[in-house]
Amino acid sequence: MRFFFPDSQDQVDPTFDFVTEEHDPFRVRQRDDLYAHEVLTGAPFDGLLVSKAIVDGQVGSSAGKYTVAQRHRLYREGARRFFRLDHGNTPLKIMGDCGAFSYVSEVEPPYTVNEVIDFYHGCGFDYGISVDHVIFQYDPAASSDEAEQKGWAKRQRITLELAEKFRDRCDARGVTFTPYGVAQGWSPESYAAAVEKLQDFGYRHIALGGMVPLKSRDILACLAAVKPVLKDGMEVHLLGVSRCDDVPRFTEGGVTSFDSTSPFRQAFKDDRDNFYTPSRTYVALRVPQVDGNAKLKARIRSGEIGQGKAIELERKALDQLRRFDKDDTDVEAVVEALREYSDLWDGKSDRSSQYRETLTDRPWRDCSCDLCRKHGIEIAIFRGSERNKRRGFHNLYVFEQQVRARQARKDPA
Amino acid sequence: MTETSERDTGRVNELRLPALKIDQGRGRSLFTFAVDGKLVPEIATVSRIRRDRNTELHGYQRPEVLSHVAAIRRYIETDASPLLPNAIVIAFDERVRFESAPGDVPEAPGYVRAGTLVIPLIDGPEHERPGFIVDGQQRCAAIRDARVDRFPVSVNAFITSETSDQRSQFILVNSTKALPKGLIHELLPGASGALPTPLRVRQLPATLLERLNFDSLRSPLHRMIQTPTNPGGYIKDNSMLRMLENSLSDGALYRYRNDNGLPRTGEMLSLLYNFWAAVQEVFPDAWNKPSRKSRLMHGAGIISMGYLMDAISHVRDNGQELVSTEEFVADLKTVAEDCHWTEGEWTFLDGAVRKWNDIQNTPRDIQRVADLLQNRYRVPQLR
Numbered sequence: 001m002r003f004f005f006p007d008s009q010d011q012v013d014p015t016f017d018f019v020t021e022e023h024d025p026f027r028v029r030q031r032d033d034l035y036a037h038e039v040l041t042g043a044p045f046d047g048l049l050v051s052k053a054i055v056d057g058q059v060g061s062s063a064g065k066y067t068v069a070q071r072h073r074l075y076r077e078g079a080r081r082f083f084r085l086d087h088g089n090t091p092l093k094i095m096g097d098c099g100a101f102s103y104v105s106e107v108e109p110p111y112t113v114n115e116v117i118d119f120y121h122g123c124g125f126d127y128g129i130s131v132d133h134v135i136f137q138y139d140p141a142a143s144s145d146e147a148e149q150k151g152w153a154k155r156q157r158i159t160l161e162l163a164e165k166f167r168d169r170c171d172a173r174g175v176t177f178t179p180y181g182v183a184q185g186w187s188p189e190s191y192a193a194a195v196e197k198l199q200d201f202g203y204r205h206i207a208l209g210g211m212v213p214l215k216s217r218d219i220l221a222c223l224a225a226v227k228p229v230l231k232d233g234m235e236v237h238l239l240g241v242s243r244c245d246d247v248p249r250f251t252e253g254g255v256t257s258f259d260s261t262s263p264f265r266q267a268f269k270d271d272r273d274n275f276y277t278p279s280r281t282y283v284a285l286r287v288p289q290v291d292g293n294a295k296l297k298a299r300i301r302s303g304e305i306g307q308g309k310a311i312e313l314e315r316k317a318l319d320q321l322r323r324f325d326k327d328d329t330d331v332e333a334v335v336e337a338l339r340e341y342s343d344l345w346d347g348k349s350d351r352s353s354q355y356r357e358t359l360t361d362r363p364w365r366d367c368s369c370d371l372c373r374k375h376g377i378e379i380a381i382f383r384g385s386e387r388n389k390r391r392g393f394h395n396l397y398v399f400e401q402q403v404r405a406r407q408a409r410k411d412p413a
Numbered sequence: 414m415t416e417t418s419e420r421d422t423g424r425v426n427e428l429r430l431p432a433l434k435i436d437q438g439r440g441r442s443l444f445t446f447a448v449d450g451k452l453v454p455e456i457a458t459v460s461r462i463r464r465d466r467n468t469e470l471h472g473y474q475r476p477e478v479l480s481h482v483a484a485i486r487r488y489i490e491t492d493a494s495p496l497l498p499n500a501i502v503i504a505f506d507e508r509v510r511f512e513s514a515p516g517d518v519p520e521a522p523g524y525v526r527a528g529t530l531v532i533p534l535i536d537g538p539e540h541e542r543p544g545f546i547v548d549g550q551q552r553c554a555a556i557r558d559a560r561v562d563r564f565p566v567s568v569n570a571f572i573t574s575e576t577s578d579q580r581s582q583f584i585l586v587n588s589t590k591a592l593p594k595g596l597i598h599e600l601l602p603g604a605s606g607a608l609p610t611p612l613r614v615r616q617l618p619a620t621l622l623e624r625l626n627f628d629s630l631r632s633p634l635h636r637m638i639q640t641p642t643n644p645g646g647y648i649k650d651n652s653m654l655r656m657l658e659n660s661l662s663d664g665a666l667y668r669y670r671n672d673n674g675l676p677r678t679g680e681m682l683s684l685l686y687n688f689w690a691a692v693q694e695v696f697p698d699a700w701n702k703p704s705r706k707s708r709l710m711h712g713a714g715i716i717s718m719g720y721l722m723d724a725i726s727h728v729r730d731n732g733q734e735l736v737s738t739e740e741f742v743a744d745l746k747t748v749a750e751d752c753h754w755t756e757g758e759w760t761f762l763d764g765a766v767r768k769w770n771d772i773q774n775t776p777r778d779i780q781r782v783a784d785l786l787q788n789r790y791r792v793p794q795l796r
Binding site: 020022025026028029030031067068069070072073075076077110115118122290291300301302303304306307311 | 461462463464471472475476477479480483610613614659660662663664667670672720723724727762763776779780783787788791792
């Protein structure tokens with residue numbers, strides 16, 4: 001089972017100072033920053049998944065993850081150099097897709113087959129996924145008339161036509177990447193039918209798309225329908241897994257690789273599961289910046305609360321956390337400082353008991369990843385992207401270890 | 414030279430400071446004196462804007478701008494010889510009084526007197542301080558937080574009991590127009606020492622721009638960039654700065670940054686001269702005209718050309734010598750037919766067709782022109 005991490009320009013700045021919270025003013029973004037595979041001694045994934053939609057920005061809006069200058073550089077230098085894939089200890093693979101969720105509301109995909117091949121081929125990708133169109137709904141009971149009426153069947157036809165064209169153009173152009181054909185569907189049977197078609201076009205690599213919103217049991221039902229029609233030696237990639245607990249069962253269903261942002265994003269998007277450990281997850285300790293929290297800022301601007309008070313409570317919380325990491329104060333004093341500040345910026349939820357668990361167990365002390373060793377308690381603080389992304393990288397590390405461990409147990413070879 | 418004296422009550426101290434009383438006319442006086450910035454919070458507070466339960470307006474000051482405070486603080490703590498020449502402005506109430514020094518200074522002008530300003534020190538909640546900071550709250554906050562023993566500052570004070578009076582003074586001192594960006598950029602190459610971080614980062618591009626604009630011997634762009642001292646230039650300084658910044662961070666100029674020492678501006682300039690000379694040669698009809706007649710001289714033209722410079726340098730680079738004008742010319746010619754700087758229509762990659770003078774200086778249009786030229790340059794090499 002191989003794990004690909006979808007990139008959206010997530011890096012950390014090694015010059016960032018956790019005490020003063022300042023960056024080196026002359027740092028050049030992306031060039032001086034580090035990817036997860038550069039920060040961690042062993043890369044926490046087998047490769048990166050790069051979406052054309054992320055690189056080019058949303059259709060019709062200028063704000064993308066990449067500056068125009070960075071995008072041109074990626075096209076110029078190619079992905080290996082741009083993402084510094086050979087910089088870590090393990091050389092990584094790179095896979096490209098179109099990022100079909102970004103244009104799910106369009107009638108047709110906005111990219112031509114040729115320009116997508118230019119993107120994969122020009123950037124020197126190892127694998128390229130055919131242009132597809134997501135079917136957002138799932139209804140195993142739908143009749144073929146219903147699927148036609150709701151436009152699902154049409155989206156599947158578009159995806160298959162593009163996959164056929166993609167395959168032909170790749171062959172004609174003699175590309176260096178391995179093409180993957182995408183199957184889109186709305187039920188186990190429709191997915192199985194799409195997979196059969198893709199095999200007829202000559203694909204040996206298949207990606208299953210549109211499954212992000214599906215429940216695990218629905219995904220497993222689709223895999224169960226797909227598995228019998230798979231030819232020997234087929235590679236199957238599952239696009240966008242959100243429930244990582246089920247990865248072992250996906251493997252049994254014939255999946256050979258998948259991608260997921262979940263471990264990374266949960267570090268700063270989830271309400272509870274922010275900090276991964278092999279046995280459980282923990283809540284990260286929330287200390288937002290006084291001038292980084294929009295709600296708090298507005299209340300200060302309106303004169304409702306004093307800025308001095310907010311700064312005082314923020315500093316006290318940080319100070320208590322750091323003292324705690326030096327065994328210089330106790331859990332209750334820290335929880336109290338966090339709660340006092342939280343009453344000011346949040347005022348709704350009381351996370352004291354969850355904070356108590358995180359502080360009592362100090363999971364960062366038991367973690368052997370480079371980031372936990374280097375930053376200690378800072379990595380468990382929910383505050384600003386430098387800390388949050390580092391925690392995301394740590395989660396990737398833990399997650400990858402778990403995937404490996406489960407595989408080893410299943411596969412004593 | 415601060416003196417505090419105990420009154421009979423033993424609770425109220427006062428600060429006695431040497432000061433000048435300046436009569437500005439019609440009964441208004443201004444008091445100017447020096448005080449350790451660390452003591453300012455003892456004598457003056459900040460009146461923050463807010464509304465009470467009856468929606469009555471109180472105060473006038475905005476919250477501290479934390480990043481700005483942090484920058485001033487860093488300057489005070491780390492600079493070899495920090496200087497804050499601007500006076501803090503404080504409005505005192507009538508509890509503050511001025512005592513003239515005895516004796517007249519012969520031939521002194523009648524509008525100024527030396528003496529002592531007596532400021533009561535009130536132990537109690539902040540709003541009972543005798544003064545309010547009208548101007549300089551960020552500087553005061555920075556001195557308050559700075560890890561230095563003291564930092565004396567100059568203060569200009571006036572005495573009033575009216576909040577409305579303080580408010581109008583606050584509006585007056587804070588509604589001045591910021592310096593025009595163009596003037597700042599033109600001053601940057603010759604400035605030294607402490608500058609705000611964003612400007613320090615712009616110093617290098619501004620220095621390159623100055624050479625491009627005023628090197629009469631070598632620069633093909635001689636006097637073509639519009640700056641305060643060169644108002645006749647057709648290229649906006651901002652377009653050229655952005656082109657330079659793009660190349661410095663992600664393009665051909667990056668390798669000459671030399672982060673461990675001085676940037677190698679010589680090589681940077683040679684490359685820029687070579688490239689822009691080639692642009693002039695390939696597009697003579699679009700060269701050195703106002704942007705309403707030639708879109709090459711406008712943001713979209715300059716910035717997308719910059720990306721081409723980066724792309725050609727990448728392809729042509731052999732690690733030895735700089736790409737020559739002739740090499741740039743040869744490669745620019747491969748995309749020249751797709752360019753419509755002064756007439757005709759552009760056909761963009763997304764299928765949009767636009768008249769030459771419909772190209773705007775917007776991110777979207779710049780991106781379209783840039784993407785088209787990159788694509789035309791790169792794709793023949795791919796297929």
